[in-house]
Amino acid sequence: MKVAKHGGNIYEAAMERGIAIEEILDFSANINPLGIPNSLKEALIQNIHSIERYPDPDYKALVGAIAAYHGVNEQWITVGNGATEIIFALAASLNSKNSLILAPTFAEYERALLKAGSEVHYYYLKEDNDFQIDEGFKKMLNPEIDLVVLCNPNNPTGQFLNRQKMMEILQQCRVFGIRLVVDEAFMDFVEAGEEESMIACMEEYNHLYVIRALTKFFSIPGLRLGYAVASNENILRRIRDNREPWSINSLAALAGEVVLKDQAYIRETKDWLHKEKNKFYEELNAIEGIKAYKPEANYIFFSYNKDERCLKEALLTKKILIRSCGNYKNLTNRFYRIAIKDRSSNEKLIEALKEVIYES
Amino acid sequence: MKVAKHGGNIYEAAMERGIAIEEILDFSANINPLGIPNSLKEALIQNIHSIERYPDPDYKALVGAIAAYHGVNEQWITVGNGATEIIFALAASLNSKNSLILAPTFAEYERALLKAGSEVHYYYLKEDNDFQIDEGFKKMLNPEIDLVVLCNPNNPTGQFLNRQKMMEILQQCRVFGIRLVVDEAFMDFVEAGEEESMIACMEEYNHLYVIRALTKFFSIPGLRLGYAVASNENILRRIRDNREPWSINSLAALAGEVVLKDQAYIRETKDWLHKEKNKFYEELNAIEGIKAYKPEANYIFFSYNKDERCLKEALLTKKILIRSCGNYKNLTNRFYRIAIKDRSSNEKLIEALKEVIYES
Incomplete structure (x- = not known):
């Protein structure tokens, strides 16, 4: 039984490319972008x-x-x-x-x-x-x-x-x-x-x-x-x-x-996600070749069907890490998962995806 | 298979007696008294x-x-x-x-x-x-x-x-x-x-x-x-x-x-223990009914042979917690283990033990 490869391995991604962890915009781990309360x-x-x-x-x-x-x-x-x-x-x-x-x-x-x-x-x-x-x-x-x-x-x-x-x-x-x-x-x-x-x-x-x-x-x-x-x-x-x-x-x-007692943080998180979830989903879905699945939580699952490119590799050259789902049973390299982050980060991912997909 | 009862259960001792954890002088867990570096x-x-x-x-x-x-x-x-x-x-x-x-x-x-x-x-x-x-x-x-x-x-x-x-x-x-x-x-x-x-x-x-x-x-x-x-x-x-x-x-x-890089802390700890170990051991051994075993590390094992009293219970009335070894295989309630702490705490334990043993 081998250790499963998980999404959050920003360490491996950073080391393989010789860049600092802090420089990577990490969409591969589904963590609340508000940070610790x-x-x-x-x-x-x-x-x-x-x-x-x-x-x-x-x-x-x-x-x-x-x-x-x-x-x-x-x-x-x-x-x-x-x-x-x-x-x-x-x-x-x-x-x-x-x-x-x-x-x-x-x-x-x-x-x-x-x-x-x-x-x-x-x-x-x-x-x-x-x-x-x-x-x-x-x-x-x-x-x-x-x-x-x-x-x-x-x-x-x-x-x-x-x-x-x-x-x-x-x-x-x-x-x-x-x-x-x-x-x-x-x-x-x-x-x-x-x-x-x-x-x-x-x-x-x-x-x-x-x-x-x-x-x-x-x-x-x-x-x-x-x-x-x-x-x-x-x-x-x-x-x-x-x-x-x-x-x-x-x-x-x-x-x-x-x-669990921090009601203000809980409310702030729900407000952020309520605003961001559908907007990010629609922006993603509007990109040619991407089919995004409507999110219920703080991450979005999507497939890329335009060509054979690996979006994860392409985005990493721009220091953005997303989760390739190719190592899940019953999925292939066409599938990806991304965290929903703050507006500015989400915009960066949308822009980077557009560059990768349209300008190649 | 039941969970073993360990020495450090200051929580249980405090709760049973309705006293705050901070009030208990804890000799039951063998932790460096210098505190975190x-x-x-x-x-x-x-x-x-x-x-x-x-x-x-x-x-x-x-x-x-x-x-x-x-x-x-x-x-x-x-x-x-x-x-x-x-x-x-x-x-x-x-x-x-x-x-x-x-x-x-x-x-x-x-x-x-x-x-x-x-x-x-x-x-x-x-x-x-x-x-x-x-x-x-x-x-x-x-x-x-x-x-x-x-x-x-x-x-x-x-x-x-x-x-x-x-x-x-x-x-x-x-x-x-x-x-x-x-x-x-x-x-x-x-x-x-x-x-x-x-x-x-x-x-x-x-x-x-x-x-x-x-x-x-x-x-x-x-x-x-x-x-x-x-x-x-x-x-x-x-x-x-x-x-x-x-x-x-x-x-x-x-x-x-x-x-592991904090050489100053490592040296300071060794200096403290070098000074305290034998002194504490000898003070303990000098008490009637106690046989202490010469320590190599930061704790002392001893037996109490004068009467049937439970020293742990007696010391807890003075808000001092020691480890009774009665639940170890091949030991009985006559055996105890105590951490070596700072001089002032060690003195308190020695005084308390003398009170318990001599003034009863």
Whole structure:
């Protein structure tokens, strides 16, 4: 099993071309361009000496803050060193024999499931159906499958299932005794995210597991913080019993306590994205050869169909990094994913794309 | 498998007694009392925005700094989210059937080996031999055993094997095809630590694995940073291929780059410990009923034999926390471990112990 290549490898791109990381305009990692909240920056600086102590092995204050934010029991929360640790811990604890995931989707589900000994089955999303999950998906649910992992909105395609549609899948999973994991890593960016989140359905369904991340929305991917919400306390206990102690560093734990209370930052982010999302999407779609998919979160998935050029390579000569999706299962080099950034950066990308495509 | 109870649980102690963490004088976690190096504090504050980016998945700068510090190949280093992640990753990758560890020793070896499916055998250290590894240990090495994990100096007993003695074990392990893991988490505190470290023997022995941690010496347990050094690149590759991406947060990676260059801090720490170690040990040993074991690193192991009292409970009424060793295999509630702190704190503990023991 090889380490998956992820979007955010600005380090490799910079080194290969001998340019400084700071010079690269990075559209390959889907991080909130507002940067870390001021409330967090101040808290980190004020509490820098907290790293002289081991973290609380139970992360009680952090778990309490998350439970309060979602209005759920503290017993339903378990925290991890990024959503990635949660994905691996869930896969190991759910002990699946036959799992079903989307293709394409976030690469770590497959790695985690294979590592846990599961046979992984794929539902191939179809370009001619705009990569949407359709009725064909439900036909793949059967008693042989014991675990489904869905990323919602899906990464990299951005396709979104609202709560009603997800509920239908959840119900059908129950019929067959299938556990459903929903990775809502980008749900905070969805306009009516909290109303669409499956966390609200937790009480009645103990075969449902929701994964969340604070790293993207609050611009702290370097701190590493994610969590799972589930009412199946047996599985959560199994995760806690199996975990390595102190896997979340003290500053990440502190960050979780601070940022979820920063309503001003949350509102400012939603305002920025509301203004920028459709504008950027339309500008992109207006470029010859590009077909962009309507975004629900803070990134846009698109294909380039005019010629064989690699847009990633072409943009890198202009010190702009985008995510080529050629290494996703069921995608080719025609597909790309870009983060939605601030207006000025987005304009730079649009201009650079036009230069690359029209002036060659 | 239940989560081990560790020494540093100041959170639980504070909560149970309704006192603030800051009010507790904590001797239960073996952290350098000099606190985080100023060089690191400045670097963290200056680079706080680095958390807005994902860490380098290959941690090239960090690995380079560690390799330079030890004068070994970069290919021989792999880094982890604290030494704990390294312990679990090594156990998973070495794929042991029958492993041998000390009793008592650091609890995570057993957890990691059991999780990896190994049967764990124990070499019981004997109180009447001052918990030293003696010739009986070598008699336990045989072709049935495929992995030995030694903590040097051992935690919690503090007993130390110099390089010559460790070499004898390493040689004998080679005869039987046994891999040897040496956890040198506290080696930086040993007076001639670099001369006694097994890292220098790496080139000739590819069945040797050394674990190191930067968290204790540089007072950053909240940041989480450890690493392994080994010349067996196959095993290191297996660890890297199996690891979760970005497990080390950006600030921990930065810390590793900064602190290993801080010669002033390293010297200051060695000066403090040189002055404090024997004085504290002798003061402790002079108290009726206490038998302290001569320390090699920054902590002291002792037994209390005068009566049945729990010194931990008694000291907590004075807001002092020490580590009771009753939950270590092969130890009872008569045994304790304390960190060596600054003079004034050490004096407070000695005074408090005298009050508890003499004035009751």
